[in-house]
Amino acid sequence: MGVINVLDKHIAELIAAGEVVERPSSVIKELVENSIDAGAKNITVEIKNGGTTFMRVADDGCGIYRDDIKKAFLRHATSKVKTANDLDMISTLGFRGEALASISAVSRLQVITKNENEEIGSCYEIEGGDEISLEDAGCPTGTTFVIRDLFYNIPARSKFLKKDVAEGNAVSALMDKIVLSHPEVAFTFIRDGKQVLRTFGDGKLLSAIYSVFGKDFAKGLIPVDYTLDSVTVKGYISKPINSRPNRNMQNFFINGRFVKTRTGMAALEEAYKGSIMVGKFPSAVLQLTVPYGIIDVNVHPAKIEVRFINERPVFDAIYHAVKTALQQGDERKQIHFKEN
């Protein structure tokens, strides 16, 4: 007599959902990434009570066809990958086809959407993975997701959520990163009825930095623009005198995706060696463009980490980019002094 059960589909689904959806900010990340992949120019994000009771992500992207709506909520259903070869060349933020399946398994979800080629839109409702309704909806091209009562059907999970303020702060921090990684998109972020962040989508990284970190921070930056072989490094770094006691302001983006990268931090700090005190750290917002062949984003569902198939070109490019920018920053200062 054996002891092994095959879990029923419902439980298996809840477990799988837990991999992708940990807290409100994970939901917002997935939904906003979908909006960006859909080519949206304007994205509005709204949360209430830290996102635990209400989250809304509205975009003016391509929308979802009526015939695709139910499919979009199946696990491993995606319009972004067709063959195994595509996995080597991922240019979209999503590709696993897991987010909508996961989010809808652990919340009450409503989506209103219309594809640009359709006359009439659709409103689909799904709760805890169970379909409620699919109806016609009059709406402009684009997609609006409303997620209510995250984890209402898994009390064990909801107990692990932090206080609403902490969850809301996590969403805010995420919004900062997203806004910085996509200056070409106009974002509005509303928290408990108050608009707390707005960008204009003019495509300029400095405008996005200004919106997120404020005028004083943006004013004191040195531009970086450098290409070494196939790796391009663009963005802004702090003047050595504006260094900080921690690494919190080191932001790296690879091919439009916010990432944590030790290689990036190490290269950045190596380039500042000798110009700042030990125990102080530079700030940076650096966008890297690297060939898809030298990174592997297929590491974790949350995809915050990337693996470099070869770290050296990335390290070297960042190091030289920053070093060059710092030197030019110095020269500019000297010119400035001479003029005075």
Ligand code: ADP
């Ligand atoms: P993935 O992003 O990995 O493809 P998701 O579960 O996040 O998987 O989404 C499933 C599919 O639903 C996407 O591939 C896309 O076709 C569609 N979709 C999701 N969100 C949007 C959106 N905001 N606009 C247009 N299509 C969307």
Ligand code: MG
């Ligand atoms: Mg997705």
